[in-house]
Amino acid sequence: MTFVRATALWMTGPGTVELRSAEVPTPEADEVLVRVLYSGVSRGTESLVFAGRVPASEHQRMRAPFQEGEFGFPVKYGYSSVGVVENGPAELIGRVIFCLHPHQDRCIVPAAAVVPIPENVPEGRAVLAANMETALNVIWDADVSAGDSVAVVGCGVVGALAAHLAKREGAEVTIVDVNTDRERIASALDCAFAVPEEAPRDCDIVVHTSATAAGLATALDCGAFEGTIIEASWYGDQLVPVPLGGAFHSRRLKLISSQVGHLPPEKRAEWTHRRRMELALSLLADERLDVLISGETDFANAATDYPARLGDPNTLCHRFRYF
Structure with missing residues (x-):
């Protein structure tokens, strides 16, 4: 088995964070390898996780998809990632997708967990999908x-x-x-x-x-x-x-x-979580929503920028750029 090097953002204690390396394996037949372009910081929820304020009663319910570690710490958390499928089923290779994944530059997820982004929605705006x-x-x-x-x-x-x-x-x-x-x-x-x-x-x-x-x-x-x-x-x-x-x-x-x-x-008979996400992504085809992106920084600087953005009350959606 071959591996690709990856870097992820980990919360290591209340108010502390660091970038950690990991090895991402070759995807299985029903998986995809995603090269991340952007991820969005959801200031409200991530601030509570970062401060260690997830109550014990909610530790399981508040787990993010593909989270590693446990509440409190260390924990890899986040849920707004936009990237390109580099390896996986042929129909997905090269597609720009959204995935509920923590802040990480490359990741392996089930193919069913990625949702293609409509062509009329810019990659950078698509980080708003989870909030939408x-x-x-x-x-x-x-x-x-x-x-x-x-x-x-x-x-x-x-x-x-x-x-x-x-x-x-x-x-x-x-x-x-x-x-x-x-x-x-x-x-x-x-x-x-x-x-x-x-x-x-x-x-x-x-x-x-x-x-x-x-x-x-x-x-x-x-x-x-x-x-x-x-x-x-x-x-x-x-x-x-x-x-x-x-x-x-x-x-x-x-x-x-x-x-x-x-x-x-009243929606459960006809709607699924995936269908709801597909609708959310389509609703981002409105350039006025760019006003909600309050800043962008390189992921390489995330260990410094992440605490600063969470601590700034003027932050709306801050975006990490991975290229």
């Missing part, structure tokens, strides 16, 4: 329809993509964030923008993605009578106060969790 898949699930859970008034509290990547998808459905969408610099994101996506103090208070649907207690309180305030609040944040091991007093009950608000690991019940 999450946002798509959020919109399905929210059951957004044309004419709905929707507030999205938290303008990170998932929040911005959820707002974008809600707008595509014909909803009236306001993005709410404490950072007024995010108004340019809302404008690029043809959505209204408001700071929390000026947020609309009569929304049919509110999506919360800020992963803060203050943001959740704002989301509850934004709901109309019998409105729906979709909680799409993940807090790790953080205990979060939820203001269920005041008008929460008299307004008969519904608070619903959304998590990408499972399809909504």
Whole structure:
């Protein structure tokens, strides 16, 4: 058996990371060898993993596909990789694909785990696919329809993509964030923008993605009578106060969790995870979404750049380049 040298990013302790070498074997008949072009850093989830804040109860459920190591550390984590198939089934060789894989420059995965990227989606934008898949699930859970008034509290990547998808459905969408610099994101996506103090208070649907207690309180305030609040944040091991007093009950608000690991019940008969990912990739054929790529660095510098990007609140989707 022959091997190809590979380099991967490993979290070695709370707040520490290093690049490690590995040997990647020749793929089996049902596998592919992928040469990675880009990978995307999902700041929200990866920050919690990097800080060692995955609760023990979630160690199995939070495992990323092809993760190595365990929570806490050392662990190889990540789930947004774009590359070219170098070896494998003939119909896939040379195809540009997306794969849910940690940050690594070459990898072996089952052929069934790679999804070809549509020709009208640039390779560099395709790193948004995992976040788009999450946002798509959020919109399905929210059951957004044309004419709905929707507030999205938290303008990170998932929040911005959820707002974008809600707008595509014909909803009236306001993005709410404490950072007024995010108004340019809302404008690029043809959505209204408001700071929390000026947020609309009569929304049919509110999506919360800020992963803060203050943001959740704002989301509850934004709901109309019998409105729906979709909680799409993940807090790790953080205990979060939820203001269920005041008008929460008299307004008969519904608070619903959304998590990408499972399809909504009403979709499960006809949809698979792969079909959902294929749709997510096709939805990236919109150049306005490039506003969500906040930076790019060489993977060779990842050991230094990764902690810096996770620690910067202005980071949206940071992209590692492997060529």
